[in-house]
Structures are given as structure tokens and as C-alpha cells.
Amino acid sequence: xxxxxxxxxxxxxxxxxxxxxxxxxxxxxxxxxxxxxxxxxxxxxxxxxxxxxxxxxxxxxxxxxxxxxxxxxxxxxxxxxxxxxxxxxxxxxxxxxxxxxxxxxxxxxxxxxxxxxxxxxxxxxxxxxxxxxxxxxxxxxxxxxxxxxxxxxxxxxxxxxxxxxxxxxxxxxxxxxxxxxxxxxxxxxxxxxxxxxxxxxxxxxxxxxxxxxxxxxxxxxxxxxxxxxxxxxxxxxxxxxxxxxxxxxxxxxxxxxxxxxxxxxxxxxxxxxxxxxxxxxxxxxxxxxxxxxxxxxxxxxxxxxxxxxxxxxxxxxxxxxxxxxxxxxxxxxxxxxxxxxxxxxxxxxxxxxxxxxxxxxxxxxxxxxxxxxxxxxxxxxxxxxxxxxxxxxxxxxxxxxxxxxx
Ligand SMILES: Cc1cc2nc3c(=O)[nH]c(=O)nc-3n(C[C@H](O)[C@H](O)[C@H](O)COP(=O)(O)OP(=O)(O)OC[C@H]3O[C@@H](n4cnc5c(N)ncnc54)[C@H](O)[C@@H]3O)c2cc1C
Numbered sequence: 163x164x165x166x167x168x169x170x171x172x173x174x175x176x177x178x179x180x181x182x183x184x185x186x187x188x189x190x191x192x193x194x195x196x197x198x199x200x201x202x203x204x205x206x207x208x209x210x211x212x213x214x215x216x217x218x219x220x221x222x223x224x225x226x227x228x229x230x231x232x233x234x235x236x237x238x239x240x241x242x243x244x245x246x247x248x249x250x251x252x253x254x255x256x257x258x259x260x261x262x263x264x265x266x267x268x269x270x271x272x273x274x275x276x277x278x279x280x281x282x283x284x285x286x287x288x289x290x291x292x293x294x295x296x297x298x299x300x301x302x303x304x305x306x307x308x309x310x311x312x313x314x315x316x317x318x319x320x321x322x323x324x325x326x327x328x329x330x331x332x333x334x335x336x337x338x339x340x341x342x343x344x345x346x347x348x349x350x351x352x353x354x355x356x357x358x359x360x361x362x363x364x365x366x367x368x369x370x371x372x373x374x375x376x377x378x379x380x381x382x383x384x385x386x387x388x389x390x391x392x393x394x395x396x397x398x399x400x401x402x403x404x405x406x407x408x409x410x411x412x413x414x415x416x417x418x419x420x421x422x423x424x425x426x427x428x429x430x431x432x433x434x435x436x437x438x439x440x441x442x443x444x445x446x447x448x449x450x451x452x453x454x455x456x457x458x459x460x461x462x463x464x465x466x467x468x469x470x471x472x473x474x475x476x477x478x479x480x481x482x483x484x485x486x487x488x489x490x491x492x493x494x495x496x497x498x499x500x501x502x503x504x505x506x507x508x509x510x511x512x513x514x515x516x517x518x519x520x521x522x523x524x525x526x527x528x529x530x531x532x533x534x535x536x537x538x539x540x541x542x543x544x545x546x547x548x549x550x551x552x553x554x555x556x557x558x559x560x561x562x563x564x565x566x567x568x
Contacts, residue, residue: 168194168288170565171307171316173295173336176203177554178537178561179322180278185562187285192567194314195282196307197291199332203275205324208331209551214271216250217243217555218548220263226553227387227412227543229349233517234542234553237525237560243548246555253277264547290314298340305532317568318532320561325511325538326351333505337515337539344530347516349541353508354412357403358420358499367460371397374454379423380406383413392426397457401499408546411502412512419498424461425452431489434477438485441477445488448477461492510550514541524564525557534561 172183175197187193201207206214218225221243223235247265250257255277256268267273290311297308298319305319323337338348360368378395381388389410396404410420430452437448449458462473472484502508515535520527525540527533536557544550 166313166315167304168192168314168316169567170194170318170320171196171305171314172320172322173197173307173340174322174324174537174539175289175291176322176324176537177206177278177551178324178558179320180282181555181558182320182322182534182536182562182565183287184278184281184285185559186565187282187287189285189562189565190567191285191565192288193285194288194290194316196293196295196309196314197289198294198334200292202291203278204331205328205333206275206278206551207271209271210266210548212271213266213269214274215260215264215266215548215551216257216274217246217265217552218263219243219247219259219265221549221552225545225547225549227354227512228517228541230517230541233520233522233540234556236522237556238552240523241556241559243552245559246552249277249281250274253280262547295336298343300344300530300532318534318565320534320536320565321515321539322536322558323539325514326505327353327355327508327510327538329505337535341515341527341535341539344527344533346519346527346530346535349513349516351511351513353502353505354512354543355408355509355546356411357398357401357503357507358407358411358414359401359501359503360497361500362400365401367463368397369399371456371460372399373397374457375404376424376453376457377426378406379426380410380420381423382410382418382420384415384418387413387415389413395422400503403503405546408509412510412543412545414499414502416501417498419496422495422497424492424495428452430492431486434485434489435482438477438480438482443477444473445475445477445480446473509546510538510543512543514539514543517541523560525561526564534565536561 169191170193172179183193183195255273293311304315307314321337374397381390391409393406394404395406525534537554
């Protein structure tokens with residue numbers, strides 16, 4: 163084997179790429195990892211508010227969106243959250259569960275990057291970083307990469323370049339371009355786990371609520387792609403954010419409404435009618451017992467269909483039908499976003515390389531022997547809560563175990 167030739171070239175030293183490279187290297191394969199950024203694994207570093215929500219102990223295939231929903235089953239079953247926790251503990255990293263099965267580092271996400279780096283070192287992985295790939299082709303035996311650090315030849319190629327979220331950290335559509343170059347199909351990519359925005363004129367009044375947060379039920383999407391979450395909502399100057407909105411954004415399609423239940427788990431109609439007789443409180447102060455005062459006031463004066471002047475109406479004077487309608491609107495506030503905050507603010511990309519062209523046990527392209535694709539570049543998108551890293555580890559592991567010495 164010549165000095166510039168490897169069994170495997172992995173492009174992208176993020177979560178999935180380092181996992182695949184380390185596993186293949188530790189099996190004795192000659193692996194080179196090519197990364198164009200100057201700083202390693204920036205997305206891991208900023209993830210989970212700097213503590214990396216590295217997995218979710220409740221992970222199942224149902225926590226992922228894909229046009230081919232069964233594709234992720236095999237890899238997720240072969241490498242579980244428990245397997246990654248064992249690796250985390252082997253490296254002495256302390257962790258805790260925060261919320262609904264989400265596991266975070268006690269200290270810093272840096273420790274996960276260190277873990278992956280050490281695992282790569284154990285596999286004697288060669289690094290080319292920072293290094294950009296100008297051209298890529300396959301001759302009769304090898305993938306040939308023309309890079310800023312010279313030519314690299316490898317019998318197998320792993321695309322681990324992630325998705326397009328946060329381009330300011332080096333995210334690109336490189337994996338999609340290369341996949342297309344080799345004849346693979348791509349499911350239309352879109353920003354996901356992303357804030358939703360509204361018409362600036364219409365949103366002016368609610369923009370004043372920027373910073374207000376509350377727990378809501380949220381529903382969105384259509385048909386089989388319909389979903390419902392109970393999470394926190396955050397008002398922003400341009401629209402809505404917070405976990406509830408990030409979750410539903412992955413299911414939302416342009417032009418569709420989302421529905422918010424602003425008082426989840428309560429029967430507001432009954433509560434208002436029971437509270438009415440002889441009650442001299444104004445409507446807005448009754449709602450202020452339920453919500454932040456700013457929200458109660460803005461909502462009563464700005465939601466379509468609520469008559470002007472009801473804010474200061476006394477409960478005892480409010481007609482039952484008005485209270486019923488108010489309760490209905492609070493439990494089912496339907497609003498249509500005009501768009502998303504885009505890849506700059508998205509946590510992930512939805513869509514990606516169509517998995518129907520890949521083997522689900524190995525991540526190898528069926529029509530292009532030797533070409534593997536892992537992680538977020540694939541059309542497998544996890545919910546918010548540690549699922550996307552679990553997919554990166556599991557798909558990287560499946561690929562790392564399948565690569566061969568050539
Ligand atoms: C703000 C934020 C917070 C997040 N928090 C969480 C969390 O807590 N839990 C969770 O599960 N998920 C989280 N995610 C999602 C998670 O980071 C990704 O799903 C995961 O990193 C995907 O792994 P990957 O290896 O496929 O891609 P990445 O980790 O993105 O790695 C891809 C690598 O490829 C490199 N690359 C790209 N193009 C090229 C090229 N042309 N040449 C060479 N290299 C290239 C990139 O620089 C990068 O290093 C978060 C995402 C963001 C943006």
C-alpha cells in the first residue's frame with residue numbers, strides 16, 4: 163500500500179465520522195479522517211448548552227422522521243444508548259439525566275470530543291485537518307480525493323459531513339452533492355428543530371411578549387406526519403421558539419397551521435363557568451392567575467375573534483358563550499407560521515440522502531460498493547432530546563463495524 167493510500171477515508175470529523183473512524187481503526191484498518199474546519203467537532207461543543215445531551219435512554223425508531231422509517235431500526239438496535247453510556251463511563255465522564263430520558267455531561271461537552279479523539283488515537287486514525295476536498299472521483303479501485311493537503315486514495319469512502327444546520331460553524335451540503343454525484347437520491351433538505359416565524363405586521367403585538375415562556379401542548383403536521391408534544395414555548399421578537407416549537411417544526415410544512423393548547427391538561431371551559439357567578443374580577447386578571455400577566459393582556463386584546471373590550475369585562479358580566487369561546491381559543495389557538503428561522507438557527511437538517519439506496523445494517527450504498535454515508539447527512543432526523551447524537555453513534559458504529567481491510 164502506498165503512503166497516501168488508505169483502506170478508508172472518512173470525510174467529516176463530527177460525531178458520526180469520529181465514531182466510524184475509531185471503530186474501523188481499532189479493527190486494524192488504515193483510516194484517514196478529513197475535516198475542513200480548523201476546530202474539531204464544534205457542534206458537539208455547543209450542543210446541549212455546552213453539556214452535550216449525548217443520548218436519550220428512551221430512544222426508539224419512533225423518535226425519528228424519515229421517508230423510510232424502518233431504516234434506522236437495525237443500527238439503533240445494534241448500538242443502544244446503554245452501549246454509549248458504557249463508553250462514556252469507560253472514559254470516566256460523569257453524567258446525569260435532566261428531563262425525559264435526556265442524558266447530559268455533568269461538566270462539559272468537551273469531554274465527549276476528548277472521548278472520540280482518544281478512541282480515534284487508539285485506532286491510529288490519521289488526520290488531515292484543516293483540509294478541504296476540491297474534487298472526488300472513483301477510479302477502477304479507489305476513491306480519489308484531491309485535497310488542499312494533496313491527493314488521498316482509499317478503497318472505501320465514508321461521508322460523515324453532517325447536515326446544513328449552522329453554516330457559520332462549517333456545515334455544508336457536501337454529503338448531498340457527493341451522493342448525487344454517485345447517482346444516489348436525496349430527500350429534499352429543510353431546516354428542522356428550528357424556531358418558527360410569522361408575518362412581522364401580524365406578530366407586532368406578540369413580539370412584545372419576547373421572553374415569555376410557558377408549558378403548552380402543540381400539534382402540527384398532516385396525516386402520518388402529524389405529531390403532538392407537551393413542552394415549553396418561548397415567545398420571541400420574530401415568532402415562537404422553545405422546545406415545543408423546535409419539536410413541531412420538524413413536522414411542519416409551509417402553509418400549514420400549528421395548534422397550541424395554552425392551558426394543557428385543564429378544562430378551562432368548566433373552570434371559567436364555575437368561577438363566574440358573582441365574580442367581580444376582570445377577565446384579564448382571571449387569566450393572569452393562569453398565565454404570565456403580560457401574556458393574558460396581549461392575548462385577550464390580540465387574538466382574532468375576541469371582541470374589543472373584553473379585557474376589562476367583569477367575570478360575572480361575561481356571557482357564557484364568550485367564556486366558552488375563550489376557553490376553546492385558549493385550548494386550540496391555531497396560527498400559521500410564514501416560515502422558519504432557517505439553517506442559521508436550526509439544530510438539524512431534515513431530509514438528506516435517501517436511505518432507500520442504502521443497506522440498513524452497514525450504511526453502504528447499494529449501487530456504489532465502498533461508499534458509506536452516516537449521521538445527519540442521511541434522511542433520518544431525530545426529535546429534540548439526544549436522539550440525533552444517538553443516531554450519529556449508532557450509524558457510525560454500524561459503518562465502522564462493516565468497513566473492510568482492502
Ligand atoms: C446548537 C445545536 C445544539 C445541538 N444539541 C444537540 C444535543 O444536545 N443532542 C443531540 O442529540 N443533538 C444535538 N444537536 C444535533 C447534533 O449536533 C447533530 O445531529 C450531530 O452533530 C450530527 O452528527 P454528524 O457527525 O452527522 O455531523 P456533525 O457533527 O455536524 O459533523 C460533520 C462534520 O463534517 C465537517 N464537514 C462538513 N462539510 C465538510 C467538507 N466539505 N469537508 C470536510 N469536512 C466537512 C463539519 O465541519 C463537521 O465537523 C445540536 C445541533 C446544534 C446545531
